[in-house]
Amino acid sequence: MSGEFIVVNDEQLLTTKQVAEILNLSIPTIYKYIKEKRLHPIYEDSWQIDETHLFKKEDVEELKGKLKKPGLTTGEVAKQLQVHPTTVATYIKKGELKATKQLYKGRNLYFIKEEEVVNFKRSHPKQQKRRKKDFYHKATGLYLFQTVKNKQTFELGRIMKLSNGSGEVWTESGEIIVFDQMQQHNFFAVENFLEKSYITKRGYVIFRFPIPKHIASPIFPLIELFYRALSYRNIRVTKREQHIQLEVKPCFIKELNEDSHPYEINLLQKHIIKGSVIKRHNGLLLESDMEVLTINLSSSLKNRLKELAKHQDLTMEEYVRKLIQMKASEHQ
Structure with missing residues (x-):
């Protein structure tokens, strides 16, 4: 002072x-x-x-x-819920999220208690869907395709299956270990990935890679690079029979530049299916293909769309986008 x-x-x-x-x-x-x-x-x-x-x-x-601040602001809650602040305001208006308006530093603001946010995450359908991330095991902080190592023999392995706390670890020698017995076999994560702040930009940049035939494939370290840079909060990883789909929030990643990772950048450019990869001198810019479309509707039609969206557990934006995509597909 x-x-x-x-x-x-x-x-x-x-x-x-x-x-x-x-x-x-x-x-x-x-x-x-x-x-x-x-x-x-x-x-x-x-x-x-x-x-x-x-x-x-x-x-x-x-x-x-x-x-003293009497709770979390709508902006702070928006970051926790991975939504826009206006969406939080909508939850409050509908009575789905309890908040109180209080005078704070000369302004009347909405404040939400931490326990209310916790309860909302547990009970709201949208948050339940958002919280389900089969590529990430929150209790251990481990990820699908993450590298592990045997502390005694230094043999490497990789988490090749992961869902609801169960899965498999494949080792270099060809052994398959049950996920929850990994530590009993002296296998531990080579790196612990730190949590990152939520990115609130709309849309995802989507990549689709063929399923690698070996755990040493360069596709896996590339996915780990995204875990390191963005954490589970800003990506989605889905393993299918024929491919691995990686969805990444729009962002700028300094770790990915032409000097240090030319092969990885080439992989991303080769396997992108939605959005764009833009090389910069100091990193890589990933942009989604989402653009704003402004339309005017009658209040009755707007309210009808809200109701229809609610029945499908979608936001009105998601529902309208779905309708437009369906209609556009009919004319292809």
Whole structure:
């Protein structure tokens, strides 16, 4: 904190600047709080003498407690739910997510308690669908196709099947180990991938790779690179009989540049089926093919679309997109 305490009659007092730092507010806001009688300096005219107000520390601490954020903002909840803030506002308006409007730092804002967000994630159909990620095992933090190593023999292996906590690990020697017995056989992850923030941009860039014939295929380290850069929050990996589908949120990845990963970039360009891969001098830009289409509808038609979308557990945007795709397919 800037400066030393000012002591008057053996009592430590705070300056305007020190109060602003403690409350994480601007100095003009402190003057606003004084005018609104939310903060009381010991001398109303002190600024004329010492160029600052003086405040009792206990008064400032009391106000700090009142200003403490009473929950999560709609923006913070949107990041947790991996949706746009306007979607959170819609959940609140429908009564699906409990929130309270409170005065905070001079503004009336919606706040949501952490436990309400947890309950929403557990019960809301959209969140249940979103939470299902068969390529990621949350309890262990392990991913499908992730590299593992035997701590005693240093033999490498790879998690080749993973669903609801069960699966298989294939080793270099051809052994197949049940996923939940991996550690009993001394196999552990070579790397722990850190969680990353949600990317709220719309759409996905989609790649489709043929199923590799060996666990040493370069396709697997490429997928691990995305785990490292984006974590499970911003990708989807699906293993089919004939191919592996990788869906990635629009992003810029510094780790993927022409100097260090030319082969990997070529793989991505060769196997992209939706979106675009754009090379930059300092990394790789991945962009979806989503574009905004603005239309005007009557209120009755809009409400009808909302109801139809709700019955299919879709947002209105998802439902309208589905209708347009179906109609466009009929005329191909």
